[in-house]
Amino acid sequence: MSDLLGLEDAQARLLALAPQLPGEGVAAEAALGRRLAADLHAARTQPPADLSAMDGYALGPGEGPWHVAGESRAGAPHAAALGAGEAVRVSTGAVVPEGADRVLLQEDAVREGDTVTAAGLPPPGRHIRPRGFDFRTGDLLLPRGTRITPARLALALAGGHGAVTVTRRLRVTVMDSGDELSADPAACLPHQIPASNAAMIAAMLAPLGCEVTRIGPVPDDRDALAAALVQAEGADLLVTSGGASVGDHDLIKPALAAWGAGTAFWKVAIKPGKPLLVATRGTQVILGLPGNPVSSFVTAILFALPLVRAATGDPDPLPRAVTMTAGEDLPPTERRREFLRAVVEGGRVRLAGSQDSSALAALAAADALIDRPAGSGAVSAGEAVPVFLLQNG
Template sequence: MIAVSEALERILGNLTPTGAETVALSEAAGRVLARPLEARLTQPPTDVSAMDGYALRAEDAAVGARLRVVGASPAGHPFEGGVGPGEAVRIFTGGALPPGADAILLQEDATAEDGHVTPTEAPRRGRWIRRAGLDFSAGDTLLPAGRRLTARDIGLAAAANHPWLTVHRRPRVAILATGDEIVLPGEALPPGGIVSSNAHALAALIRAAGAEPLVLPIAGDDREAIAAAAGAAAGCDLIVTTGGASVGEHDLVQAALGPHGFSLDFWKIAIRPGKPLIWGGLRGTPLLGLPGNPVSAVVCAVVFLIPALRRLSGLAAGPVETRHGLLGRALEANDRRQDYIRATLSRDGEGRVVVTPFPMQDSSMLATLARAEALMIRTPHAPAAEAGTPVEFVELSSLGV
């Protein structure tokens, strides 16, 4: 068995980001920039007012002074003249600052009558003026390549005058569930059969990670059926299988795909749940073979598949983010495998995060997994731990899982 860290390093080291494509700005949220985003204009393009009031010269605006209002400058309709001695221009938020003006007199600090305005409080030079380029200037790099675009980023790109963005293509991921015993939800169960949950859980996880799942038909425990189903994954960026990853008589993934161009990098990882995990390639397409056990499949997908999808999407590669908290109940010493324990999250009286493992950790218990808020990580050979011990965990909601 190899360590989790080594397995992840080898997986990520064999993946490269997908190519670039151009999409409409309206379709770019959640996508990953393939090249830096540069401003195509200056924002604001000229000095503008940050408030409603009067544009004037600060030296003319002593309290009680009487200034002649010579025009108006609403947003989008600049005053065509300038501001001279003893003059003011009615201005509104976003309105262009007329030449000659160097201050904004707020409307609440003034009285206006008969085409004149009188300050009741003197304005400061430069106050309430947004200078040209305050936000950004043409040519500025606003967002780096490799950034997943948020709603805020889309707004920035629009303000920078980008109707189209160059992003990485969404990775296409084929999902192949194997096993004579599994059937689709809603189908009649044969004797000894179970409903297939892995493909559906993985498809949802893949979508949440910003990739496109392709769920292939279930392949029974037959070498030719597995090989034929895997062949339908042509054109995908990654193949994910579930089941058949171990060495039993019915664990046929490696045996079925070997004659069809499959090359093995490694299998068996020091992880619980999910020791039998395959990593290799099928005719040049990376292949990740997850265990058939439903909980093991999801846990291994969190640990290995999500980082792989991030790498393919053009994001920085590395383990999923972890947080720190306090153990909610005592645990026995760990063995040689890195353990991912399903747990709930709460806070103690001091506001600290408390991570409480479920009493039962059987890797077939999907209901427990669904109720879990975290995967608490225990390193190999970790000693027994009392409640209150610092622990590391993965928060599942942060991954959309």
């Protein structure tokens, strides 16, 4: 086991290899889900003037009564300043005229003709949104690396930006390999299984804003692998599934070496997922995931997704554990750190079913991974355990 890297060490080594992507300008609405490649500063002040927060009357100096000199509507301000004893009818979002120092709520106003009095006079400044209270020209709206969400899109637009600079989309090629894989899940021979890993991994990566291309399934043949790797020439990241272990037909390592890739590290002290392979070819990163579907899924969560997040500018790319209560007894662990597929029910977490690395039914049911340190004792139901929550439902 001395040749196996610990999880955090392996993650740190991988993230240090993350491709450095350039920025590109896109329409703000096209940036949804992507990350800023540069700080975004306000190009305007919001609100641009003092605005009314309520429907009512903007009041000039004095304690009333006030003469109603006009109206200020949203988008149609009252042009003249207010003097003592003057007021204007004002709607929510409308500009508060110069000279007004408060807004009298409509329900607190008594109006007769062009004269209004107050049932209760609000204090100065009440119900006015002052100019620039949200942000001012030059303020930092969103720092570099921020992911554009719907609310942040609204902020960018409100800040005067019809276009923003985001990190170029990461080009990812996903390839699965193995003689046992069938491209058609409805037409498998007795010695075959449907190829599902590449589709699964591509589906995990797509929400991160990647441009994902799939190759395969590729047979366990050096020439076939060499031809497939040529198709990945333009990828920033190549993710393979299968063929990275130590069997006679595990040919990914020699195929990558022949392609010009050098191994950065191989094997991590986790279960499932021990035969993880990381290599580089120029600026390209190659991430070789195990072929068993659960191992492929878990290593994608712990390595592939963080690498993509880091490459696209996420300042905090690693998954974070939360503490939950074990809903059942858990056995002790051995020499590798284990990630158990689990289900969260009523604030407790229990095993999802079989923990075999090929058990897709249990994986599909899981919405969490229980993190069990290497060499740890048994856990009793009711004890606290660290858990990685999955968006798997």
